[in-house]
Amino acid sequence: MSKKLKIIVVILVLVFIAAIIFLRQTSGIYYKSYSPDGQYSCYAAVSNSFSYDGPFSKFGDQSGKVFVYDEIEKKIVGSAPVEMISSVEYSEWDETSLSSRGGYSIELPRKINSNLITKYQKSTPVLNQWSLTIQGESYNVHRNKSNRLTIKDKNEKTLLKDIKYIAQINNDSLQVLNEKTEIIYLNKHLKPFTEAIITTPPFYGVCGNVSTYSLKIVESNNYYILKKAESFTNTNFDNYKTIDSINKIDVKNIYFLNKKRQLEHDGNFPALEYVIIDFGDSFGIFEEQYGIQYFDHVDSSTSPIKVKRNGLYGYYNSTRIKYLELHPYVFNLAEIKNSNDKKGYIDRLGKEYY
Structure with missing residues (x-):
């Protein structure tokens, strides 16, 4: 093979290799x-x-x-x-x-x-008929094919129709979304009033021994160590067990929902045992069951916890992270704006109403 032909062959091979690399990019x-x-x-x-x-x-x-x-x-x-x-x-x-x-x-x-x-x-099973009882007054709720609700009394007389949502919010008030997706409040007789009556339900504590819990975050050279102890009635904890450890790399701060590194609660007043991890430019939420989930921002002062990822908002373990705007819950409903700028409400089960 001549020298010139060898050069041509080498060039063709190099071009072929370069083409393959380009095609794969x-x-x-x-x-x-x-x-x-x-x-x-x-x-x-x-x-x-x-x-x-x-x-x-x-x-x-x-x-x-x-x-x-x-x-x-x-x-x-x-x-x-x-x-x-x-x-x-x-x-x-x-x-x-x-x-x-x-x-x-x-x-x-x-x-x-x-x-x-x-x-x-998961999807929530749809109930087409159920009962609603408030202070001795009982009503039947019917859902039609258009997903609108009709409220009838025990004699099947229609009292409300074409509403989108109804739920009891305390001992003597109901929260409703009407056909225009507006929040209204009703008393036990289904009569409207301006604001819900905010009442504090009576507290019924557990008599006798109740489980008490203590959690703490202990700092070592390389890790934050989450420890937990359980007792009955008393708060003298001496049986702490290690739950998990979190690498200290890039962690700016770490705390429970009470903003501290120690948390105590009991069976009468259970508390969420979430650990908030501040990485400076991002956040994590640690659960013993699920480990760490990561977010761009976490607002742990709200209930549920408000989280942000990729410019969108959601409530942790309650809703998807998909909203341009997400307001605090007023009783059972929170105002939302979706990615199409459409406003509506979301209930505590994550169901949307527009």
């Missing part, structure tokens, strides 16, 4: 979303080889890759090729992977708690 971030606990995000990137930025390109779909990004370690931990990048919207998280039915499966370096996924994906 991707660019852009599309359809980004997060795992239920915020540990990971997933997104699609377009293949450079077939990218098209001409007229009507937004109406098409392109080949590319799906990536899983570790939000804790700040690195890509897996990827898979896809024929259409929009398929990432139909990905499903399970305890150990991100997958698409009949498509890719990307393994995760750390587990997602399956109970948390179930909580986010």
Whole structure:
């Protein structure tokens, strides 16, 4: 083989290798979303080889890759090729992977708690008829096919109709969303008044011995160690057991919901045992059952806890993180604004009303 021919062959091989490398490259971030606990995000990137930025390109779909990004370690931990990048919207998280039915499966370096996924994906059974009793007055509630409610007395006389929501809020008041999605308050006779009557229900403590609990966060050289003790009636705790430990790297502050590193409660007044972790530019919420979930911001002064991720808000363990605006609960309802700027309300089970 002549020297000139050898040079041509080498050039062709190099061009072929460069073309292969180029064909394998991707660019852009599309359809980004997060795992239920915020540990990971997933997104699609377009293949450079077939990218098209001409007229009507937004109406098409392109080949590319799906990536899983570790939000804790700040690195890509897996990827898979896809024929259409929009398929990432139909990905499903399970305890150990991100997958698409009949498509890719990307393994995760750390587990997602399956109970948390179930909580986010579960649907609440719809009751079409139930009873509502307040101070001896009993009513029948009926839900029609349009999801509107009709309230009837025991003689089946219609008292209210076309309302969207009704629930008792204390001993003698009801909270209602009318057909215009406006909050109104009713007394036990279903008569409206301006504001709900705020009453404090009587407290019935448990007689005899009740379980008492003490939790504390102990600081070591490299870790914050969560300890818990249990006793009966007295508060002399001497049997602390280690629950878990949290690495001190990047942690600016750590505390319980009382803003302290010690928490005590008992069976009469149970308290949430969440641990808030302040990383400075992000937050975590630790639960013994679920571990740590990560957020951009956490407001632990609200009940439920208000969290923020990727510019959207939600209530921890109560709602999805999907709202442009999320106001405090007024009794059973909180005002919301969704990503389409539509205002409405959400109840404490996470059901929306517009």
